[in-house]
Amino acid sequence: MTISEKSAYLKGLMDGLNLDTEAAEGKMISAIVDLLGDLTKKVTDIEDTTIAISDELDEIEEDLDAIEDFIMDEEDDYDDFDDDDDDYYDDDEDEYDEEGFDFGDEDSTIYEVVCACGNVINFDEDTLEEGSIICDECGETLEFSFEDEDEDE
Numbered sequence: 001m002t003i004s005e006k007s008a009y010l011k012g013l014m015d016g017l018n019l020d021t022e023a024a025e026g027k028m029i030s031a032i033v034d035l036l037g038d039l040t041k042k043v044t045d046i047e048d049t050t051i052a053i054s055d056e057l058d059e060i061e062e063d064l065d066a067i068e069d070f071i072m073d074e075e076d077d078y079d080d081f082d083d084d085d086d087d088y089y090d091d092d093e094d095e096y097d098e099e100g101f102d103f104g105d106e107d108s109t110i111y112e113v114v115c116a117c118g119n120v121i122n123f124d125e126d127t128l129e130e131g132s133i134i135c136d137e138c139g140e141t142l143e144f145s146f147e148d149e150d151e152d153e
Contacts, residue, residue: 007033007040048141049134055126115140 001009014033019026111128113121119137127133132143 003040003043007036010036045134045139045141048132049136049139051130052127052133059124113142115142 011033014029019029021027021030109125111123111125113123113133115121115135115138117135117138117140119135121133121135121142123133128144132141134141
């Protein structure tokens with residue numbers, strides 16, 4: 001049972017007991033259940049943010065690994081420099097080395113959404129499949145739908 005489900009269960013128990021919320025005990029129990037509901041929302045938001053940050057850190061780590069590989073390849077290729085022509089050659093094929101640098105999967109699509117607070121958020125297909133993302137500026141949860149726009153018309 002998730003924390004959200006537990007909070008909803010306690011709220012249901014309180015409602016089922018038909019407590020007098022005007023009495024001191026009823027007020028206190030009601031306030032505790034409301035507090036638990038608010039804490040549950042905060043914890044859920046923090047968990048979502050942590051997951052988003054973890055995903056971003058994984059992408060950054062992949063990019064840094066690609067940069068490191070690129071730099072290490074460059075250092076290894078300094079031996080291939082032809083002093084006579086001041087050109088950079090690949091000895092194996094005797095032509096210019098045009099090996100590019102890749103900052104990630106070229107086939108991945110980056111999406112962009114603007115939060116109500118004006119913050120522009122970029123995310124990938126993995127985040128889109130999760131169905132939501134949390135704005136790092138205002139904490140608002142932005143939800144995505146996979147429904148086809150043609151069905152709405």
